[in-house]
Structure formats: C-alpha cells, structure tokens
Amino acid sequence: MPIKAPPRLSIGQIFEPRRVAVFGASDDRAKWGGRIMHYLALHGFAGEVVPLNPRRDVVQGRQCYARIADAPPIDVAVIAVPAVIVPSTIRDCAAAGVGCCVVITAGFAEAGADGTALQEEIAQISAETGMRLVGPNCLGLINLRNGMALTSARVLDVEKIIPGHIGLVSQSGALMLSVYNRAHDQGIGFSQLVSVGNQADLEVCDFFEHMIADPMTKAICLHIEGLLDGRRFLQLLDQARRGEKPVIVLKTGRSTQGEQAARSHTASLAGAYPVFAAACREAGAIMVDDPDVMPLAAQFLLANGPSRDDGIGVISSSGGMNGILADRLADRGLRLARFGEKTRSALLPVMLPDHRDNPLDMGMRRHEVGEGDAIAPHLVAALAADPDVSVILIPLTTTPNYERTVTALAEALCACGKAALFIVTPGSVATGVREVIRKHHLAYCDRLDDGIRLLETYLRVPDVRSRPLATVPRIATPPRSGYLSEPEAKEMLAAAGLRVTRERRVQSVMEVGAAADALGYPVVLKGVSVQVVHKSDAGLVRLDLRDRAAVETEFAEVFPILKRLDPTADACLVSEMITDGLELILGVKHDPQFGPVVMVGAGGTLAELIRDVEVTLAPLSAETAESMLKRLRIWPLLAGFRGHPARDVGAVIDALVKLGHLASALHGRLLELDINPLLVCRKGEGAVAADARAVIA
Ligand code: ADP
Ligand code: MG
Numbered sequence: 001m002p003i004k005a006p007p008r009l010s011i012g013q014i015f016e017p018r019r020v021a022v023f024g025a026s027d028d029r030a031k032w033g034g035r036i037m038h039y040l041a042l043h044g045f046a047g048e049v050v051p052l053n054p055r056r057d058v059v060q061g062r063q064c065y066a067r068i069a070d071a072p073p074i075d076v077a078v079i080a081v082p083a084v085i086v087p088s089t090i091r092d093c094a095a096a097g098v099g100c101c102v103v104i105t106a107g108f109a110e111a112g113a114d115g116t117a118l119q120e121e122i123a124q125i126s127a128e129t130g131m132r133l134v135g136p137n138c139l140g141l142i143n144l145r146n147g148m149a150l151t152s153a154r155v156l157d158v159e160k161i162i163p164g165h166i167g168l169v170s171q172s173g174a175l176m177l178s179v180y181n182r183a184h185d186q187g188i189g190f191s192q193l194v195s196v197g198n199q200a201d202l203e204v205c206d207f208f209e210h211m212i213a214d215p216m217t218k219a220i221c222l223h224i225e226g227l228l229d230g231r232r233f234l235q236l237l238d239q240a241r242r243g244e245k246p247v248i249v250l251k252t253g254r255s256t257q258g259e260q261a262a263r264s265h266t267a268s269l270a271g272a273y274p275v276f277a278a279a280c281r282e283a284g285a286i287m288v289d290d291p292d293v294m295p296l297a298a299q300f301l302l303a304n305g306p307s308r309d310d311g312i313g314v315i316s317s318s319g320g321m322n323g324i325l326a327d328r329l330a331d332r333g334l335r336l337a338r339f340g341e342k343t344r345s346a347l348l349p350v351m352l353p354d355h356r357d358n359p360l361d362m363g364m365r366r367h368e369v370g371e372g373d374a375i376a377p378h379l380v381a382a383l384a385a386d387p388d389v390s391v392i393l394i395p396l397t398t399t400p401n402y403e404r405t406v407t408a409l410a411e412a413l414c415a416c417g418k419a420a421l422f423i424v425t426p427g428s429v430a431t432g433v434r435e436v437i438r439k440h441h442l443a444y445c446d447r448l449d450d451g452i453r454l455l456e457t458y459l460r461v462p463d464v465r466s467r468p469l470a471t472v473p474r475i476a477t478p479p480r481s482g483y484l485s486e487p488e489a490k491e492m493l494a495a496a497g498l499r500v501t502r503e504r505r506v507q508s509v510m511e512v513g514a515a516a517d518a519l520g521y522p523v524v525l526k527g528v529s530v531q532v533v534h535k536s537d538a539g540l541v542r543l544d545l546r547d548r549a550a551v552e553t554e555f556a557e558v559f560p561i562l563k564r565l566d567p568t569a570d571a572c573l574v575s576e577m578i579t580d581g582l583e584l585i586l587g588v589k590h591d592p593q594f595g596p597v598v599m600v601g602a603g604g605t606l607a608e609l610i611r612d613v614e615v616t617l618a619p620l621s622a623e624t625a626e627s628m629l630k631r632l633r634i635w636p637l638l639a640g641f642r643g644h645p646a647r648d649v650g651a652v653i654d655a656l657v658k659l660g661h662l663a664s665a666l667h668g669r670l671l672e673l674d675i676n677p678l679l680v681c682r683k684g685e686g687a688v689a690a691d692a693r694a695v696i697a
Helices: 011-015 032-042 083-095 113-129 173-185 204-213 230-242 265-269 272-282 293-304 319-331 341-347 372-385 402-416 428-439 448-459 486-495 509-519 548-565 622-631 635-639 649-665
Strands: 019-023 048-052 076-079 100-103 132-134 141-143 148-150 163-170 190-195 219-224 247-251 286-288 311-316 391-395 419-423 443-445 482-484 503-506 523-527 541-545 572-576 582-591 595-602 613-617 670-680 687-689 692-696
Touching: 011 141, 011 204, 019 032, 032 048, 032 148, 076 083, 083 100, 083 113, 113 132, 163 173, 163 204, 163 293, 173 190, 173 219, 173 293, 190 204, 204 219, 204 230, 219 293, 230 247, 230 272, 247 272, 247 293, 272 286, 272 613, 286 293, 286 448, 293 419, 293 443, 293 448, 311 319, 311 372, 319 391, 319 448, 341 372, 372 391, 372 402, 391 402, 391 448, 402 419, 402 428, 419 448, 428 443, 443 448, 482 486, 486 503, 486 649, 486 692, 503 509, 509 523, 509 548, 509 572, 523 548, 541 548, 548 572, 582 649, 595 622, 595 649, 613 622, 622 635, 622 649, 635 649, 649 670, 649 687
Parallel strands: 019 048, 019 076, 076 100, 100 132, 163 190, 163 219, 219 247, 247 286, 311 391, 391 419, 419 443
Antiparallel strands: 141 148, 141 190, 482 692, 503 572, 523 541, 523 572, 582 595, 582 670, 595 613, 670 687, 670 692
C-alpha cells in the first residue's frame, strides 16, 4: 500500500466550505445541477457557490466557469457527471486543488466489475492527493446550520429548513432523504446529515467521529449496512457514551445467508446481526428496526433526557383505544404504570370512582365537571406527580372538542415537565391537532405502531457494561490446528478451567470394563472421530450404561460402527454419566468485524430449531454472563420453575467467563467452538461439558 497523502480537509471543513463548485450547473431546476444551485441559494448557504458549465457564462446570476482549473480555489465540488468521465473529472479537481469531491454519480462498485474498477481509480486519486471523497453513489450531505444543502433532492423544496441537534449518517442516500423529510414534517431539526454511499474514501465511522466531536450535534443516528472496521466503531460508540451523546443505530442485513454451511452450531446461531446488536447494546447504543423512529427517538431523548424507569401512564379518549393499547404494550414487553393511592385520590374529583386506573379514558369523567378540556389539567397533574409514571402517553381518537381538548392537554403537559407523547388519528381531521402539538413542541406520532416503537426505544435503557481485561488461561495454546474432536476440545476446555466429564480412552473390551468400573456407574460410551460431527446421528453414543456387562456389550457394537466410518479410529470414550442435567449450548466464534464472540443458549438437539441464544463479545464479565442468561427464554428453567429445580447458575456464569477468557487468549485462532451440551446440575452441583468440538486456525 502506498502511503496516503495527508487529507486536504477535515470533515468539519467539508461541512463548512468557503466555496462550493457545482458541476453541470444549470438555470433549469428540472436538472440536478439546477436544483443544487437553487437549494443552496434558497437555504442561504453561507459560503460562495461557483457554477461549472462549458456552455454558459452565467448560471442563476453567478459567473460560470468552463473548467475547474479556471475557477477560484474550491473547498468542495459536487459531481453528478456520467460515471465514465468521473475519474477524469476527479483528476482535474485534484489538480486544481479541490479539497473534497462529493460524487453523486452511481454505477461504481455497486454495479459490478467495471464499476469497481472505476471506483478503485478514484479512490486511488484520493489516496495519492489527499483530496477527500464522499460517495460515489451517494445523495450528498446537508449542513442545516449554514444552509449547505449539497443534494438535489426535492425534500429541500421547503420554505425553511430546520436547524437542530440531531446528526444522521446514512449508508443509503434514499433513506437519508426519506428520514429527513418525515422528520422535517414533524418539525424535527437536524444539525448535519450525510449519505456515504460506496465509501470509496470517507466512511460511516469518519462522519460518526466528527459528529461525536461536533458541539452542535447532541444525538447521532446511524444507518449501517456493513461496517469497514468493527473495532473502530466500538471505540467510537464508547467515545459517544462518554460524551453523553445518544447513538441510535439502524442496521440492515439480518438475514443469515452463508452461515448455514458452518460445521458448528455457534456459527449458525450467532449470526452477524446478533453479534452487531450485542456489541451496540453493550456499548450503550440504541438499536432500532425502523428508519423513521430514529429522529423521533433522538428528539425525544434530547427533549426529556434518558428515562429513569419504564412505567407508562395513559390518558386516552376512548376505551376501545385503551384496550388495543394495553394489548400492544404487553406484546412488546412495555409496562403500564401502577397508579398510587395519591394519584387515585387526585383523580376522584374529575373521574368516575371506578375509572381511576391506568389507562385512563377521558370519556369516563364526571360529566358535571365539563368536557375533556376541563379535566385535562387535573389528569396531567395527577400523572405527573405519580412516581411510577416515567412517561405520559396520550393516544387520541377524535373527540367532540378535539382541538380544545388537545390544547388543554398540551398546556398542562408543558407545565408539568414530564416526558409526554401524543398519538393522534392519522387522518386529516387531526391536522389542526397536529398544529397544536407542534406549536407546543411536544412529541407526536400518527400511528400507534410508531408511538410504541418510540417508547420501546426510549424506555429500554441500554445495558452498559465495561469489558474486563482478559486474563490468559493456563494453556492458551490449542493442541493443534484443524478440527478438534470431542476429547481434544475437552482437553482445551479443562485447561481453561471449565469442568468436563471425567472420561477415559479405551481400545478393547477389556479396557472398557476396567475404565467404567473406575469411573463408577452409570457411564456413557461414545465412538469419537474427527470424521464424525454428529455422533449420536451415527449411532455412536450409548447412554446410561449401568454395569460392566452393558458397557462391554455396547462397546462390541459401537467400535465396529466407528471403524466403518473412520478406519483410522482406534479408540472409544467412556465418560461419567451426568444424570438430570439441564442442557445448554455454549460456544465461541470468530466474528470478522468484532473478533471473538461468546454464545449461550438452549441446548440439545433442538438448539437450532429453537434459536434461543444470546451473544456477546469476549471477554465478558460475570454480570454480562448473568444478564445474557436472564434474557434467554429458558431462563425460568435455570432459575427454578413449577417443580423444575433451580440450577447451578453460578457454575454457568463461571463457565461463560472462562470461555470468554479462552476466546480472547486465542484471538483469531479459535474460529469455532461448541459445547453442546453443557449439563447444568442442581444448585451447588456444578455444570459439566459433556460434548465439545472446535475449529482452530
Ligand atoms: P453428538 O452431539 O455428537 O451427537 P453428544 O456427545 O453430544 O453427541 O451426545 C448426544 C447426547 O447425549 C447429548 O446431547 C446429551 O443429551 C447426551 N449425553 C452425552 N454425553 C453425556 C454424559 N456424559 N452425561 C449425560 N448425558 C450425555
Ligand atoms: Mg453434542
């Protein structure tokens, strides 16, 4: 790799250019170069705009140049010329001393081999000269604070753009614009937005880093398709957390193609998405699955600060709505607050005595008090004073005095200081109501789903943990490279401090009997070979053998099967039988982005069907291990549930922590490891690895 030239501009300077050049500038707003010129003027760009077009002298009232070489010094040039002439244009820009090119043109790496070659060419020019690139295949960037709207998208066809404190970095240009548009319509402002496209030079993390440092950006939204450098991303998440800037992440690519072929369960269960999600969660970022909720949640967080608890207090206008809402909240694991006695007393003068519980229905008021607007201040004050209410949710269907009621609610909410969210009828009848809510700078959603997503995002405080330092286990060198069969993998685990079944290798009927006698009955007999991945499927596992005769009989059967499958095999394994253990699967895999990952889940033959797994990055602390276990659906089986005895959870936590140490000590070498099952005995009796396999690089 040749040495990269020092960058001509920082990202801060790219967002604050003194002079911007527009290739293909035009007076015609139907053309992209016409629109960009127009939007820069419309939104009052603070710098100078220089049109470039060989066929014009003046464009939109500004002196036009034929070539970039003739123009005055340019900080940022925006380019949407056809792909084939992009490299020569870029070269001209670099020669003219341009600081950064924003390449809107598509048809590069996303389009196939020819495009990839073109992209490499422009990346090369950037690396050699230090001229920065945004894109190609992007939709530009917008700085709301200086009106630098470097995109031709019609979402800028608005009278006034709204400067705010939310930053957005999006891999997709289309997504950036649709998210921007919807947020704008709700009165939500941004500080800066960028779509990074194919990331030939500047990538998501470069802009993320800039926004963490940017004092005007107070919350950051990221849309990520694939990361270039997972470790850097983690460091930045950490930096953002220390700077107390909330980070909201939408990651696409959850489907698990290409993971089925793996030989271990862990590789197929701990896909790229769960690993990414775990990394984000542990670094304190908020994961969402819907683009539009990003700015809503960011704005809500900025307006209200992080939530302290998760109780939701509801004031609605309809019992029907309350019924739906209660169901939906329960479905998503969100909690209705429990009103205290004080709250119920405060509600008594305005509500019917039997209708003073959460969720409140304004229809169940004492009618002598008046309409909704008359009781609104009482309801809001009562909920605001209730310590179990963290957020007040107001889902409204139309009411007789819709606007008056909402005005009264909004005024009371502004005065009360508690986080509040309106959900209004999506239809046009609510246009006036939306106006009222916006005027009061309160949050609203047009659909129940959006509101619930927002609350989910807001109320689920991320589980922030610091990663422990890895202590290297006693033996950090695996026995050999390649596929490790059960006894070899167990040897490595035992050296790392995990408990494995006591067992012996046996080669004859004579030996098997003596070994079983020594271990004590019952025992398990297994035929093991690197050739056989699933031993029980091949008839090589015989459980619960209670005496010497049984062991000898089974050996006489199993050994020939083993020999048929693997002529080089020369021994079986006799192990202690762990009775009544709960089966978990534990595993390690090497994630290409984040390195070693530890997994735990429901074990046994149904592991892949049930997919009840949790992942985390290695190494991990005992607290992380415990919270992973508690998130499993089978947690009640570990904790003790209806006649099922409580299990030795402490032993599982210990095994997970040690596995994390082993995984980090063998960073990059331990590609896959499965313990399936780890048999978890009753409380105080430990947890034992009964089967294991591994792949070593
Ligand atoms: P494989 O996964 O290759 O088919 P295992 O060694 O995991 O073979 O054995 C299959 C099943 O037998 C395990 O999932 C577990 O239920 C049971 N088993 C294996 N070894 C023991 C043991 N030592 N004690 C109790 N049960 C065992
Ligand atoms: Mg197994």
